[in-house]
C-alpha cells in the first residue's frame with residue numbers, strides 16, 4: 001500500500017524556521033526560499049529536491065520509489081509518465 005503525502009515540513013538549516021509546504025506531485029522543487037531568513041535552499045548532492053534534503057517528507061516520486069522498493073508484493077505502478 002502506498003500513501004503519498006504531499007505535505008512536507010521544510011526546516012531551514014540557517015535559521016531553523018520551519019514551514020509546512022505542499023509538494024507538487026509531478027515535479028521536483030530545487031529552489032526553496034526560506035520565509036524566515038530569506039536563505040535560498042538547494043538540494044544536497046544526491047537529493048532530487050529540497051523536500052528530500054530539508055523536508056520532513058521526501059518528494060512524491062521518492063515516496064513511490066521507496067514504497068515499491070520495500071513492498072514484498074508487486075503492485076501496479078502508478079501512471080507517472
Ligand SMILES: [Zn+2]
Nearest residue numbers: 012015034037
Ligand atoms: Zn532560514
